[in-house]
Amino acid sequence: MLSKYEKELLVIIWEKMMPVAEDIGSESLLRMFTTFPKTKTYFAHLDIKPRSKQMLSHGKKIVYALHEGAKNIGTLASTLAPLSRFHAYQLRIDPTNFKLLSHCILVTLACHMKDEFTPVAHAAMDKYLSAFAAVLAEKYR
Amino acid sequence: MVEWTAEERAAIQDIFNSLDYEDVGPKALQRCLIVYPWCQRYFGGFGNLYNAEAILSNPMVAAHGIVVLHGLDRAMKNMDDIKQTYAELSVLHSEKLHVDPDNFKLLADCLSVVIAGKMGTNFTPEIQAAWQKFLSVVVSALGRQYH
Numbered sequence: 001m002l003s004k005y006e007k008e009l010l011v012i013i014w015e016k017m018m019p020v021a022e023d024i025g026s027e028s029l030l031r032m033f034t035t036f037p038k039t040k041t042y043f044a045h046l047d048i049k050p051r052s053k054q055m056l057s058h059g060k061k062i063v064y065a066l067h068e069g070a071k072n073i074g075t076l077a078s079t080l081a082p083l084s085r086f087h088a089y090q091l092r093i094d095p096t097n098f099k100l101l102s103h104c105i106l107v108t109l110a111c112h113m114k115d116e117f118t119p120v121a122h123a124a125m126d127k128y129l130s131a132f133a134a135v136l137a138e139k140y141r
Numbered sequence: 142m143v144e145w146t147a148e149e150r151a152a153i154q155d156i157f158n159s160l161d162y163e164d165v166g167p168k169a170l171q172r173c174l175i176v177y178p179w180c181q182r183y184f185g186g187f188g189n190l191y192n193a194e195a196i197l198s199n200p201m202v203a204a205h206g207i208v209v210l211h212g213l214d215r216a217m218k219n220m221d222d223i224k225q226t227y228a229e230l231s232v233l234h235s236e237k238l239h240v241d242p243d244n245f246k247l248l249a250d251c252l253s254v255v256i257a258g259k260m261g262t263n264f265t266p267e268i269q270a271a272w273q274k275f276l277s278v279v280v281s282a283l284g285r286q287y288h
Contacts, residue, residue, distance in 0.1 A: 027266075030266050031266045031269055033266075034266035034267060034269065034270045035266070035269055035270040035273050035274075050266075103250060106250075106254055107253060107254060107257045107264070107269060108257075110254045110255075110257035110258040111257045111258070111260070111261050111262055111264055112261075112262075113258075114258050114259075114261055115258065117254075117258055119171060119172045119175040119176060119193060119196075119197070120175065120193050122172060122175075122176050122251075123175050123176040123193075
């Protein structure tokens with residue numbers, strides 16, 4: 001459950017991340033690949049060297065989607081419906097991996113926001129990323 | 142037996158060397174109780190944990206955070222046999238404290254986020270990987286004596 005305050009906080013944070021979407025997104029992915037090597041199995045088709053063109057572009061897509069979702073938290077399922085279908089029928093990423101990327105997103109935000117990434121912001125973000133992941137996995141079965 | 146590279150040992154050692162226990166310990170436990178409120182079930186005797194402000198100003202939480210962090214010292218000093226080093230602690234958490242071992246991971250994740258916040262971009266992906274590998278061995282050792 002997200003309070004009104006938490007929803008506003010999430011919009012503020014993701015707005016701040018938009019200008020550095022490529023950096024935040026690609027760093028989160030890189031942290032995930034380095035800490036949890038099994039996640040690389042889903043990216044055999046991409047160049048996942050740090051800050052490669054594909055990593056930057058992919059990272060940007062992820063942050064843009066997170067920003068879009070945060071602006072429309074009340075309608076997450078419908079906002080993310082195309083992404084949801086994509087993950088279910090094409091990507092078929094095992095949902096346990098969403099937790100791994102979510103954790104690395106939290107670490108990346110902590111590194112960049114430092115003290116601004118307060119426990120309350122962390123809680124709101126963790127709840128949001130869990131809800132986001134749940135929607136992505138919704139159509140799996 | 143867990144294999145550690147020289148780089149991993151150095152990364153973990155470096156983090157401990159620069160750790161302010163009195164600051165990071167409390168912050169990690171406070172964050173855990175705020176982000177994962179169900180963990181509060183184990184701290185019934187700690188007084189007011191009603192909201193984030195209460196948790197952040199609770200002296201018992203702060204004190205216990207320091208205790209937990211010093212507990213990690215022993216693992217760092219015995220990296221080649223964390224399993225044995227923590228056997229007794231594991232029994233304690235299982236038989237006396239009755240803590241669901243899943244919670245160890247939650248605290249470990251919060252500790253990583255606190256350290257990331259302090260180190261900023263110095264907490265590189267490689268250092269993060271080494272640190273999390275260390276914590277996952279600790280978490281596994283703590284959960285081992287549950288029967």
